[in-house]
Amino acid sequence: MESKSSKQNIKTLGLLKEIDGNYYKEAVHARRNNRLVGWVNALSPVEILYAMDIIPIYPENHAAIIQARKMCPEIAGVAEAEGYSTDLCSYALCDIGSAISAESPVPGGLPRPDFLMLCNSQCGTLTKWFEVNSRRFDAPLFLIDIPYWGGKKPDKNAKNYVVRQFDELILFLEVLTGKSFDWDKFKEVLDISARTCEIWDYIIGLGRVVPSPLTVFDQFVAMSPIVAQRGTVTALEFYRKLKAELDLRVEEKVAAVPGEKYRLYWDNLPTWCSMRPFSEFLSAKKACLNANTYTWGWTKLAADPQRPFESWAETHLSALSLFYLGGRVKRLLEMIEEYKLNGFIIHLNRSCKVLSLDAIRLRDEVENISGVPGIVIEADHGDQRLFSESQVFGRLEAYFEILESKKQLTE
Amino acid sequence: MKGRSWPALANPVFLDLSEVITITRDVVLEKFDTVLKDPYGGIERWKGSYKGSIGYFLPHVPEEMIHAAGFLPVALLARDPGGTSFGGSPFIPNICCSYMRSVIEMVVSQEFAKLAGVITPIVCDASRVLSDMWRNESSFKFYEVFRIPRKVKGIGVREYFRGELERMRSFLENYTGEPLRDEDLKRSIEIYNKNKETLKKLYRFQVEHPSLLTTREFFNIVKCAMVMPKEVHTMWTAELLAVLEEEQERIPATEFIRLVAVGKLWEPPEVLDIIYDNRAIIAGDNFCVGSAYIESSGGVDGGDPYAVLMDGLFKQMTMFSGYLSPRRDKGAGILKLIEKTSARGAVFFQLKFCELLAYDYPDLRAALEKRNIPALAVETDLSAVSSGRVKTQLEAFLEIIKGS
Numbered sequence: 001m002e003s004k005s006s007k008q009n010i011k012t013l014g015l016l017k018e019i020d021g022n023y024y025k026e027a028v029h030a031r032r033n034n035r036l037v038g039w040v041n042a043l044s045p046v047e048i049l050y051a052m053d054i055i056p057i058y059p060e061n062h063a064a065i066i067q068a069r070k071m072c073p074e075i076a077g078v079a080e081a082e083g084y085s086t087d088l089c090s091y092a093l094c095d096i097g098s099a100i101s102a103e104s105p106v107p108g109g110l111p112r113p114d115f116l117m118l119c120n121s122q123c124g125t126l127t128k129w130f131e132v133n134s135r136r137f138d139a140p141l142f143l144i145d146i147p148y149w150g151g152k153k154p155d156k157n158a159k160n161y162v163v164r165q166f167d168e169l170i171l172f173l174e175v176l177t178g179k180s181f182d183w184d185k186f187k188e189v190l191d192i193s194a195r196t197c198e199i200w201d202y203i204i205g206l207g208r209v210v211p212s213p214l215t216v217f218d219q220f221v222a223m224s225p226i227v228a229q230r231g232t233v234t235a236l237e238f239y240r241k242l243k244a245e246l247d248l249r250v251e252e253k254v255a256a257v258p259g260e261k262y263r264l265y266w267d268n269l270p271t272w273c274s275m276r277p278f279s280e281f282l283s284a285k286k287a288c289l290n291a292n293t294y295t296w297g298w299t300k301l302a303a304d305p306q307r308p309f310e311s312w313a314e315t316h317l318s319a320l321s322l323f324y325l326g327g328r329v330k331r332l333l334e335m336i337e338e339y340k341l342n343g344f345i346i347h348l349n350r351s352c353k354v355l356s357l358d359a360i361r362l363r364d365e366v367e368n369i370s371g372v373p374g375i376v377i378e379a380d381h382g383d384q385r386l387f388s389e390s391q392v393f394g395r396l397e398a399y400f401e402i403l404e405s406k407k408q409l410t411e
Numbered sequence: 412m413k414g415r416s417w418p419a420l421a422n423p424v425f426l427d428l429s430e431v432i433t434i435t436r437d438v439v440l441e442k443f444d445t446v447l448k449d450p451y452g453g454i455e456r457w458k459g460s461y462k463g464s465i466g467y468f469l470p471h472v473p474e475e476m477i478h479a480a481g482f483l484p485v486a487l488l489a490r491d492p493g494g495t496s497f498g499g500s501p502f503i504p505n506i507c508c509s510y511m512r513s514v515i516e517m518v519v520s521q522e523f524a525k526l527a528g529v530i531t532p533i534v535c536d537a538s539r540v541l542s543d544m545w546r547n548e549s550s551f552k553f554y555e556v557f558r559i560p561r562k563v564k565g566i567g568v569r570e571y572f573r574g575e576l577e578r579m580r581s582f583l584e585n586y587t588g589e590p591l592r593d594e595d596l597k598r599s600i601e602i603y604n605k606n607k608e609t610l611k612k613l614y615r616f617q618v619e620h621p622s623l624l625t626t627r628e629f630f631n632i633v634k635c636a637m638v639m640p641k642e643v644h645t646m647w648t649a650e651l652l653a654v655l656e657e658e659q660e661r662i663p664a665t666e667f668i669r670l671v672a673v674g675k676l677w678e679p680p681e682v683l684d685i686i687y688d689n690r691a692i693i694a695g696d697n698f699c700v701g702s703a704y705i706e707s708s709g710g711v712d713g714g715d716p717y718a719v720l721m722d723g724l725f726k727q728m729t730m731f732s733g734y735l736s737p738r739r740d741k742g743a744g745i746l747k748l749i750e751k752t753s754a755r756g757a758v759f760f761q762l763k764f765c766e767l768l769a770y771d772y773p774d775l776r777a778a779l780e781k782r783n784i785p786a787l788a789v790e791t792d793l794s795a796v797s798s799g800r801v802k803t804q805l806e807a808f809l810e811i812i813k814g815s
Binding site for chain 1 (some may be wrong): 437486499501502503504506507535536537539540541542543544546547556558560561563565566567568569570571575577580663733735736737739741761763764767768770771773774776788
């Protein structure tokens with residue numbers, strides 16, 4: 001069967017409007033339904049909250065919505081007027097600005113937190129940002145502190161430390177809710193979470209197919225349930241449907257970018273405020289972003305139901321620490337082969353130091369070893385004031401000339 | 412210590428005295444200055460007394476343990492740009508703070524080549540990422556990351572921290588091939604405590620008698636303590652204190668406005684000069700190369716040296732923005748310090764691209780405003796001198812205080 005020549009959107013992604021809408025509706029009405037609200041970060045063990053019937057809210061997701069709607073300058077500006085530096089993470093500025101001004105693209109805004117929970121394997125910025133929220137709403141903040149081991153094997157002491165914090169978290173939530181932790185329900189949630197993560201892993205892996213049935217942009221759009229509703233039937237069913245549609249696209253050789261000519265890797269978060277222009281620019285070049293490591297993080301968050309805390313401790317101490325220079329170089333080199341990549345784009349994201357400070361080194365090392373050309377573009381994951389789309393596209397134009405000449409040489 | 416004229420010289424009554432005092436005082440200060448001019452190249456000076464020097468990134472590394480293992484612990488300090496800008500490393504983006512960029516540039520240019528090894532504490536996102544890059548860029552046989560808990564309270568925090576200190580001890584033992592005994596550790600703690608106590612005395616003296624020692628001179632002495640043998644540093648500091656105490660009666664008291672300073676680093680030093688030149692001094696602070704360092708001493712009393720190390724480091728950590736802080740009473744620490752030092756205002760040294768204090772600043776400022784305490788944030792950058800703007804800001808701020 002021939003590859004389809006016109007762009008066909010992934011229909012299942014259309015379900016997200018309702019899924020996300022229902023999720024926020026439920027959150028807004030949490031108090032009416034006597035449910036607690038916990039503000040958490042993207043890599044938090046949200047399964048614990050679902051097992052306790054607590055609604056998790058993600059300030060990061062909320063900030064991404066603000067940025068996708070191009071409301072960042074206005075809302076971050078409120079935080080800046082209060083004295084928060086423009087150099088801070090633009091997610092944090094949007095979230096803090098929204099908390100101060102009550103401006104939000106979510107109808108009714110975010111419900112106040114009864115508590116905050118944070119796992120710092122992601123970054124240290126979140127601790128400071130969540131502290132601001134904790135003070136503003138006078139809500140307790142529970143930090144799951146994950147010592148950073150980079151590429152090294154964590155010692156027993158670190159593992160014990162993390163496991164004991166999970167035990168402490170359960171006590172903290174029991175006191176807060178006045179209920180005993182329901183271990184049976186927790187196992188059910190973990191089971192659903194594991195199945196969902198497995199499907200998400202499969203979906204991301206479909207980027208290996210030629211032509212790729214989905215782009216990294218599709219993955220960015222599709223990731224909200226795996227982040228916020230991991231462990232729920234809603235998320236599981238959504239990804240089942242998405243998988244079925246993508247399998248069909250593979251069978252029918254439907255390309256996410258018709259006429260796919262270049263296959264590229266994207267590093268770091270997307271530019272939420274410029275997703276469409278980026279996507280259109282790359283489509284016009286017949287370039288498909290078919291690989292990334294950012295969305296991969298959520299494939300690893302399932303826990304072993306027999307020893308959940310130990311297993312999460314291992315994941316956060318080891319697997320997620322793939323995000324260190326040596327691990328990033330190794331993984332990108334593997335992906336160049338697995339995903340048949342022609343090149344890679346490293347987003348030097350002003351708002352995310354953890355994924356950006358080694359960007360130039362990452363590009364240099366991978367280029368030197370593989371010979372595959374890469375480019376570093378300077379932007380921000382959501383503040384359009386901090387970068388110029390035209391400058392970025394200008395640099396990418398020059399990069400595509402390199403890709404083209406390289407392609408001609410190899411063909 | 413850069414040839415600053417002593418204010419007493421302006422008064423003819425003190426001319427004769429100042430000549431005598433200047434020589435003695437300046438001789439001591441010159442010794443510190445010599446160390447600071449070449450903190451890493453000069454390591455050779457102390458070579459005979461140590462197995463080598465081990466560098467550490469700021470802040471919060473158990474220097475006493477490195478010392479007890481027979482090494483000279485040396486803080487990796489940003490290069491003094493000496494009034495010029497530096498480009499930083501070509502592969503470190505400028506969204507990284509200038510302290511980190513400066514140190515990495517020094518790594519690449521082999522300025523730390525004489526060190527036996529390096530320990531990096533993970534205290535922020537930049538130190539996390541750069542700890543991996545450092546591993547790649549340097550060729551030290553001894554390189555280790557110190558994984559400090561990022562909170563000071565909670566189940567298992569102390570046990571974990573102790574375990575991490577023990578891991579560091581094992582690492583040093585493996586490197587030297589010799590056991591690191593508790594007695595050695597206790598001895599080192601005593602040496603370090605004595606040094607910090609002496610520095611505390613000097614700080615109190617400097618605040619009381621700013622005409623005799625400038626703010627920059629004092630903080631340079633603290634900086635020196637982090638790159639040279641403590642035994643020698645204590646001796647020199649005590650010597651200086653003795654000279655200054657002897658002279659205090661003969662020097663008229665001069666009125667200086669007292670301020671509290673908040674921030675990780677006080678550099679570039681020109682900022683301290685601007686404050687001092689405007690007849691103001693820093694009477695209390697939480698700088699890593701300042702009070703957060705010297706206030707962390709504690710006794711051993713024949714007890715558990717690991718508990719002492721932990722308590723000292725916890726004390727440092729609670730003065731630093733990089734750890735989980737309690738949600739209530741934000742600003743209580745600064746308000747207490749302001750009261751204790753009779754300060755009339757607070758200056759925030761906001762290091763460009765250092766997020767930690769930047770997140771705390773609005774709430775800290777609000778806490779000060781509630782008490783009608785003037786506060787000013789100055790943006791600092793070790794890689795570029797922008798003292799013109801900072802000077803204008805500080806002068807205007809001090810005018811407001813003087814007029815209040």
